[in-house]
Amino acid sequence: MADPGSHIDLGIGRFREELFEFLRIPSVSAVPELTGETRRAAVWLADHLSEAGLESEVLETRGHPVVLGSWRGAGDDAPTILIYGHYDVQPAEPLDEWTSPPFEPELRDGRIYARGAADDKGQVHMHVKALEACLAEGTLPVNVVTLFEGEEEVGSPNLVPFVKANRERLRCDAVIVSDSSMFAPGLPSILFSLRGLAYLEVRLRTAGSDLHSGTYGGAVPNPANLLAGVLAGLHDDDGRITIEGFYDDVVEWDAETRARIAELPFDEREFRQAADVEMVSGEAGYSTLERLWTRPTCDVNGLLAGYTGPGAKTVLPARAMAKVSFRLVPDQKPERVADLFRAHVRKHLPPGVEAEIVELHGGDPWRADPSGWTFEAAERALEATFGRVPVLQGEGGSIPIVSDFERELDAPVLLVGFALPGSNMHAPNEWLSNENYETGIRALVRLYHELANPRKAPDSRS
Numbered sequence: 383m384a385d386p387g388s389h390i391d392l393g394i395g396r397f398r399e400e401l402f403e404f405l406r407i408p409s410v411s412a413v414p415e416l417t418g419e420t421r422r423a424a425v426w427l428a429d430h431l432s433e434a435g436l437e438s439e440v441l442e443t444r445g446h447p448v449v450l451g452s453w454r455g456a457g458d459d460a461p462t463i464l465i466y467g468h469y470d471v472q473p474a475e476p477l478d479e480w481t482s483p484p485f486e487p488e489l490r491d492g493r494i495y496a497r498g499a500a501d502d503k504g505q506v507h508m509h510v511k512a513l514e515a516c517l518a519e520g521t522l523p524v525n526v527v528t529l530f531e532g533e534e535e536v537g538s539p540n541l542v543p544f545v546k547a548n549r550e551r552l553r554c555d556a557v558i559v560s561d562s563s564m565f566a567p568g569l570p571s572i573l574f575s576l577r578g579l580a581y582l583e584v585r586l587r588t589a590g591s592d593l594h595s596g597t598y599g600g601a602v603p604n605p606a607n608l609l610a611g612v613l614a615g616l617h618d619d620d621g622r623i624t625i626e627g628f629y630d631d632v633v634e635w636d637a638e639t640r641a642r643i644a645e646l647p648f649d650e651r652e653f654r655q656a657a658d659v660e661m662v663s664g665e666a667g668y669s670t671l672e673r674l675w676t677r678p679t680c681d682v683n684g685l686l687a688g689y690t691g692p693g694a695k696t697v698l699p700a701r702a703m704a705k706v707s708f709r710l711v712p713d714q715k716p717e718r719v720a721d722l723f724r725a726h727v728r729k730h731l732p733p734g735v736e737a738e739i740v741e742l743h744g745g746d747p748w749r750a751d752p753s754g755w756t757f758e759a760a761e762r763a764l765e766a767t768f769g770r771v772p773v774l775q776g777e778g779g780s781i782p783i784v785s786d787f788e789r790e791l792d793a794p795v796l797l798v799g800f801a802l803p804g805s806n807m808h809a810p811n812e813w814l815s816n817e818n819y820e821t822g823i824r825a826l827v828r829l830y831h832e833l834a835n836p837r838k839a840p841d842s843r844s
Contacts, residue, residue: 385519385521386512386515386516386518386519386521386827387515387824387827388519389514389515389518389519390511390515390820390823390824390827393511393514393515394820397507397511397819397820397823398489398494398816398819400430400507400511401487401494401503401504401507401819402487402494402496403426404423404426404427404430404469404498404503404507405485405487405494405496405497405498405499405503405504406485406486406487406496407419407422407423407426407485408471408474408484408485408497409422409423409424409469409470409471409498409532410470410471410472410473410474410535411445411446411470411471411532411533411534411535411536412472412473412535412536413473417446420446420469420470420532421440421446421447421532423469423470423503423532424440424446424447424448424449424469424530424532425440427449427469427506427510427530428440428449428451430510431449431451431510431513431528432451433514434510434511434513434514434517435453435513435514435517435518436451436452436453436513436517436526436528437451437452437453438450438451438452438528439451441544443533443540443541443543443544444539444540444543445532445533445536445539445540446470446531446532446533446540447532448529448530448531448532448541448544449469449528449529449530449531449532450527450528450529450530450548450551451526451527451528451530452525452526452527452528452551453513453517453522453525453526454525454526455522455525456522456523456524456525456834457525460523460524460525460834461524461525461554461555461556461833461834462524462525462526462527462553462554462555463524463525463526463527463554463555463556463557463558463830463833464526464527464528464529464552464554464556464557464558464787464791464793465509465526465527465528465529465557465558465560466528466529466530466531466557466558466559466783466787467502467505467506467509467528467530467531467559467560467561468502468506468530468531468532468533468534468535468561469502469503469506469530469531469532470531470532470533470534470535470536471497471498471501471503471535472497472501472535472807472808474497474810476810477810479810479811480810480811481495481811482495484496484497484810484812485497487499489816492815492816492817493813493814493815493816494813494814494815494816494819495811495812495813496812496813497812498812499805499812499813499814500563500801500802500805500806500807500812500813500814501561501801501805501807501808501812502534502560502561504801504814504819505560505561505799505800505801505814505822506530506560508560508800508819508822508823508826509528509558509560509826511823512823512824512826512827512830513526513528513830515823515827516827516830521831522830523830523831523834524830524833524834526830527551527552527554529552531544534561534781534783537743537745537782538782538783541783541786542783542786542790545783545786545787545790545791546790549790549791552791553791554791554793555793556755556756556793556794556795556796556833557784557787557788557791557793557794557795557796558795558796558798558829559781559784559795559796559797559798559799560797560798560799560800560822560826561781561797561799562777562781562797562798562799562801563799563800563801563802563803563805564799564800564801564802564803564818565646565647565773565775565803566647566802566803567802567815568768568770569647569768569770569772569773570764570765570767570768570770570772570773570798570800570825571772571773571774571775571798571799572752572757572760572761572764572772572773572774572775572796572797572798573750573774573775573776573777573797573798573799574749574750574752574774574775574776575675575676575711575712575747575748575749575750575776575777576747576748576749576776576777576779576780576781576784576797577675577678577679577709577710577711577747577776577777577778577779577780578709578710578711578714578715578716578744578745578746578747578748578780578782578785579707579708579709579710579716579743579744579745579780579782580707580708580710580716580717580719580720580723580741580743580744581683581705581706581707581708581741581742581743581744582705582706582707582720582723582739582740582741582742583703583704583705583706583739583740583742584609584612584703584704584705584706584727584737584738584739585701585702585703585737585738585739585740586605586608586609586701586702586703586731586735586736586737587605587700587701587735587736587738588602588603588604588605588608588700588701588734588735588736589602589698589700590700591700592688592689592697592698592699592700593697593698593700594696594697594698595696595697595698596696598698599698602698603732603734603735604698604699605687605699605700605701605702605735606687606688606699606702608702608731608732608735609685609687609702609703609704611730612726612727612730612731613682613685613704613706615730616680616706616726617680620665620666620667621663621664621665621666622665622666623678623679623680624726625680625722625723625726626722626725626726627722628678628719628722629678631713631714631715631718632678632711632712632713632714633711633712633713633749635672635676639676640672640676642774643669643671643672643675643676643776644669646671646773646775648670648671650662650670653670656803656804664677664679665677671776674776674778675775675776675777675778676711676776677711678708678709678710678711678714679708679709680706680707680708681706681707681708681709682704682705682706683705683706683707684703684704684705685702685703685704685705686702686703686704687699687701687702687703688702705742706723708723709778709780710746710747711747712747712748712749713747714747715746716741716744716745716746717741717744720739720741720744723739724739727739744782745780745781745782745783745785746782746785746786747780747785748781748784748785748788748795750794750795750797751794752774754794755794756794756796756833757796759829759832759833759835760772760796760798760829760832762828762832762835763825763826763828763829763831763832764798764825764828764829766828767821767824767825767828768821768825777797781797784797798825798829800814800815800818800819800821800822800825801814801815801818802815802818
């Protein structure tokens with residue numbers, strides 16, 4: 383049997399050129415003016431899946447389309463693996479902070495710089511090329527379904543309905559997601575948890591229009607002052623969130639998991655330097671990694687009230703607004719947290735203040751059993767590729783569809799990513815390690831083979 387590694391050796395230059403072509407498409411799902419470009423990225427991806435040897439199609443949703451691919455040549459006795467990723471990207475602003483233009487990929491200092499390089503076009507493309515290498519050499523031992531969406535960066539509003547409507551086409555034994563980072567350079571990782579999200583907007587109104595602060599100040603409630611007070615009171619002196627009932631559904635992590643987290647080679651000084659901050663903070667009694675992975679949070683993401691232009695304008699604002707997000711952990715639910723937050727805000731406002739609280743985005747947290755057959759396959763594949771036993775790690779961010787996949791498809795989800803810490807996902811100068819791009823393709827080829835290993839067949843899941 384031929385070796386997919388030879389195909390990768392011969393084709394890696396072409397692979398990279400194709401990736402650069404993919405990265406040049408400004409598929410920013412949040413910008414309506416770029417809807418055509420987002421669709422162009424979907425068509426580009428479908429075409430390259432077809433060239434790799436899969437059947438592919440672009441399927442419509444109420445928003446941006448889904449790219450669906452399939453190959454079932456491994457036979458009925460082989461596992462079926464669903465590969466998920468997204469081809470849409472975050473907006474690139476602020477543009478003046480990019481060293482090179484965000485949609486003109488550049489290889490510099492061993493890194494591929496472009497919007498979407500790490501999140502998630504680069505990692506999606508690794509799967510496309512790993513599948514191509516296996517199919518070109520006749521060595522793909524699993525059946526494959528690929529599901530690539532164009533709305534992850536705007537909360538995947540149409541993906542769950544799509545999954546529910548296409549359960550039979552998507553039926554699988556396991557789901558692979560590559561939309562995350564390794565713990566450190568050369569140290570591969572498997573994710574065991576994701577935080578969920580509840581994102582809300584608070585709008586206060588006290589008058590029909592802005593008022594003169596001399597004529598009305600001291601007699602009319604100021605919504606900016608009131609909102610600032612509510613926000614300032616969301617945490618106590620120990621960093622705990624003060625919303626009544628907020629921690630009722632939080633599942634405490636076991637001592638073994640906390641001990642494994644403590645053993646990871648985490649350098650807090652490097653963490654502070656990467657964030658360009660002088661100190662870390664958070665809930666008392668927990669380490670920085672525990673705060674990032676295992677504890678819920680509440681953060682103000684934006685504030686707007688009154689006059690913010692140059693010079694002075696003495697007004698009492700009629701309205702004030704704040705965007706507030708909560709990162710959630712098992713077993714918190716975004717809908718319940720939103721209700722608790724509404725009750726908290728209204729409890730701390732005086733009568734006569736109009737408060738509107740709008741839910742903008744939400745997703746469930748996720749936690750995996752790291753003893754399952756997919757984890758064991760990933761451990762073997764990553765150790766064979768990187769020469770190091772992979773570590774288990776959590777992720778402070780959210781991929782809401784992960785919980786939906788497990789619920790709707792009744793299949794375990796495996797999160798294995800190849801970006802590196804500090805890769806500036808969602809920020810200027812996003813990058814992907816050039817070395818990891820190639821090594822990631824090789825690791826995925828091994829992973830497909832390990833998932834077909836009869837020692838760890840799907841019916842032996844733990």
